Amino acid sequence: MLFTAQVVTTDEWEAEPSGPFSRTVPRFVVIHHTDNNNPPNDPSRGTIEGAKRLAKNIQIFHKRSRGWSDSGHNFLNTTGGFILEGRHGSLNAVKQGFCVLSAHALQDSLKLAGGNQSPGIENEGNFMTFEMGQAQWNSLVELCASLCESCAISPKNIRGHREFSNTDCPGDWLFKQLPRLRKAVADKLEMHIDLHELENNVAGQTLKVGSTGPEVIKLQKRLSERNFNPGPIDGLFGDGTRSAVILFQRSVGLEEDGIAGPQALRSLDLI
Ligand SMILES: [Zn+2]
Known part of the structure; x- marks a missing residue:
């Protein structure tokens, strides 16, 4: 399987120009939440127009407030199941098995290394207790499967932001779903992985x-x-x-x- 997920590019959502960025060899897929409101008050309202608007707002926030040179993440997955490119060049890079260096998962002391060198996915919402809807879950599985396939990343290495940095991202509920996400991705790629190896404590x-x-x-x-x-x-x-x-x-x-x-x-x- 090649990279089959449908992704709205930075050109298509009319991102502010920036880059180019250096290419990296990714080892993980890093899962985040945007910490925005959940449905029915989600910023994108589940529409493609809303998804593009959210991508723009996040890019502006990351540039103006965080001082980053572009969107911090590589991909955005919205409540309507729309996937949008984040940092410029991310889509082309992952299709060729690489990533572009980004700013979403800086390594803190005693945490995993390699987050910013790996594709980071922002999921619209706050998933501390709120449960992701089916459309957004399906697009997350699709994107992760495409990334694992094109970048030769094991589904076991789909990780939460909190494993790299001192943060509660991607929320307690979503973090607890990572073994289920890894299993869904492995199944989609027709890989057979010991269920035990899909648990969250593999780093330990x-x-x-x-x-x-x-x-x-x-x-x-x-x-x-x-x-x-x-x-x-x-x-x-x-x-x-x-x-x-x-x-x-x-x-x-x-x-x-x-x-x-x-x-x-x-x-x-x-x-
Ligand atoms: Zn995060």
């Missing part, structure tokens, strides 16, 4: 002796790149991998327990 995973799978391969490759020899890169966390983790932990001053927990994985740029 721990790899240790006995762990197996692609995450272990990534760990072994990264250790090897950093000259900590784990032995064969085979996806099996054995004594060789444990020794390499200990040497790495020693080199960066982490506790030398041979277990690759969140701190070690983050230090290795794996999460």
